[in-house]
Amino acid sequence: MILRNESSQGYAVLDDLIIVTSQAPTGQRLENPIPALIQKGTNRLRLKQITDGLTAPNWAVAAPGDSQHLYVSDQNGKLWRIDLSNGDKTILLDLSDRLVPLGAFGVNTFDERGFLGFAFHPQYAENGLLYTYTSEPADEASDFSTIPENSAPDHRSVIREWRLSFADSIQDQATVAEERVLLTVDQPQFNHNAGGLNFGPDGMLYIAFGDGGGADDRDGQEFSGSPMIEHGMAGNAQNNANPLGSLLRIDPMGNNAANGKYGIPADNPFTGSETELNEIYAYGFRNPFRFSFDTVTGLLVLADVGQNDIEEVNLIQAGGNYGWSSKEGSFRFDSNGNDAGFVTSEPVSGNLIDPVVQYDHDEGTAIIGGFIYRGESISTLQQSYVFGDVARRGNGDGRIFYTRGAEILELDLTLRDTPGFWVLGFGQDATGELYVLGNATGIPFETTGAVYKLVSNAAFSAGTLNIPSIDLIQAGGNDTYRTRLQAVQGSQPLRFELIQAEKLAESFRGDNATFDQETGTLNIPFVNISNADNSVSTYSAELKLIPGLPLLTFELKQVILIKQLQLVIEITGLSKSLYGFHLLH
Template sequence: MSYLKKTAVTLLSSLTVTVVFAFLVSLACQPREADAEESTDTPGTIAPAALQLENAFPGLTFKQPVEFTHAGDGTNRVFVLEQEGRIRVFENNAATKTADTYLDIVGKVASGGEMGLLGLAFHPDFEQNGYFFVNYTKNSPRETVISRFKATAGSNRVDPATETILLKYEQPYANHNGGKVAFGPDGFLYIAAGDGGSGGDPQNNGQNLKTMLGKILRIDVNKTDKGNYGIPADNPFVGNANALPEIYAYGLRNPWRFSFDAETGQLWAGDVGQNKLEEIDIIKKGGNYGWRLKEGQDCYNPANDCNQGQLIEPIHQYVRSEGVSVTGGAVYRGTSLPDLKGKYIYADFATGKVWALSFQGDQKTGNQLLTSEGGPVSAFGEDAKQELYILDHSSGTIKRFVTK
């Protein structure tokens, strides 16, 4: 998860060096240049007065949580990923006081900084086949691994020996690993891959269609023409000898978290910036989002007169005075918070700010600051009723907005 720049150590030296600070610094791992000119496109500051954050499960805490989801199997269970390599499962009830260890692959996972067990997605037919999929990093060699595991019906414990590896790709550096995996409304598995790390994308992976790095990938887990997975026939680069067929969209720096709008199917991603702009993108098939030619709407490499061509601009960006490490969220489609209905909720890991972005189609119409007390938000999650949860990476708590 790339968020801050390495020289955040200097900029934030007054902070106590804690696990959270180490994670926060690692999440960008970039040298900080001179302060950039601020964009006029800055977030608003008006929040719905009736909302406040609460601990959704006061009887539970987790170790560096990075994902919250459900299995879509008709049970009341929810699942939380702990970065070092565990999946925890528990009843979606505020009175819950115990969480079982659903899967433990700590021995397989290289964790720390931006590495770890980073993504979890349940097969659309999980109730019948028991399949779920994870994204994790390993060492020797350093790679991202996309694996399938098989659960036994009704069990709260999965055997790690059921693992089947679908694909792996090299990670040249320890940062910018992406990490999210999710099934789209088309039934295909989408995978977020960062640009490979270091700073400034030194290998230009974002624009290189012969690597999986700096991309959103899309694969068919129900086919085997690539070994343990297949390629959707309408992937944009199928048949192109100069591009990998797994690529769905490219030109991304570190799309740590993405989500599908449950109502429209629109794919949203928060792409962490280099040292100037954080951005929110609506991801389209075959789209080029500009990195490293651009950071947000501004030229990056080259610094001037970059060839913008058919590059897709973000729907929203914000500057360093507002935050330094975007955490992509979700379009709220639940029922308990009518003021947020149809808005894209996202956060900044470093500042604890949480915003609600209003939009029509792929155009922004407004942006509200909901709170500055979110803490280091590593991810947002949704339960089976599409209610939204906020993961605090430091305290290990799962939060939610409620009406006062």
């Protein structure tokens, strides 16, 4: 039985009340579903600002054939090209005139629509193909729609293919040689759009869609002003007759889809079904923001934003059902009628896949998916999945996490306790290094958006000083090297001999140390040392080249304490010896 307020004027006593007769759940509401708090790990890194002046950057990758730049989607419609050697930015493509007007509750207000994703074709350097996900006015019929008769969608999601033309592969401004729409999807509400696009190692294009918005995957009452459009009794995410709440897999080079504009791979899990959408690869998602493929193993890792309690990270299997809205994370979800839903202690039934890691809202408000780290400059982060949360308490206090699948740890930042901004996205460059994207407002307006690179401090352990990058300042031009120096046993003051050096790309310039060849001074602003209790101390060090020796040998001249974790040591007087260093205050 359903009782509904049909009044169109003001508020009635029964304010949009819907009562559905069902058996009450046997489980109890979990007030604190995951009691353990996320701890800071021993990975102490820094955020190096690469560029600023963006609005709400949400995704960043390299283009095939172009290792010099990072390409960044901005929610307001701009696709930026960032020069990684100097931070200069230009607009590669401007889609702002295609977008639905942003500001869900008025001018300069929160919104989840916009330019939400892009992907370069694997052969982009040869064919110039780029794919985008945009939120646009629903002014014509879409390929897929769940909108009932006499109702209107809030907007529609549009997947486009662009063929760009360049004088060369790194030309600043692209010329559009051709564009075409691959598929369109009507959206019931303004939120839960997801929007990620990625090509998998199989050459297929994967597209993430949220459940259509509103609350509980049922209707639009989560936010005032949203249209009242139901998602069906089971919800969109459990209805495989439409793409909402699902991850799609298509072949943009094919034409066997219903609209003839793309292909449906023959090995998709529901290919050939007459009742389930053949494009679906996996389903049961609320708002999958974001997903990525591991560049080594090909693993597909997807972060799904929870409703009121749980944020989750999933490993995606073909045909897998990830449970929303029957469950949130690994917990049974109770939609709680017209009140806020919650997770319960009731057992979860059905063949539903649980996340590999999850956290509750003591820790954050909305998960932001990232990447498995495969770069070379942060050895301690290798094979870790790096992701974040938009804001712990909703006031711009974003967080950065990492995991290898057993537990979640928070990155320990050198010069700050938290990033200090809304974390809106992550990026990965051609060398596998990672970037954090965010702004100061959490909304798609103004120009407080910035791109930061995760960079490693130098590290001293077991007599070896590893420096991830040294800018060599010399008369003939500057170069950057990754180096290892070995401590000379028994030397006092401590000396180091260069035992390895590897030349790096210009994108590593300014990440760490500098060596002035003329003065012989090696400045290392940040050196991590692990203490006996596994805490970390960070120092600034200055070394001086000793001329006339057969190897490049440096003598330690000064060390200054920058930051400690857990273990506090006060340095007083003229000198103090610690871990083989001769400390001069």
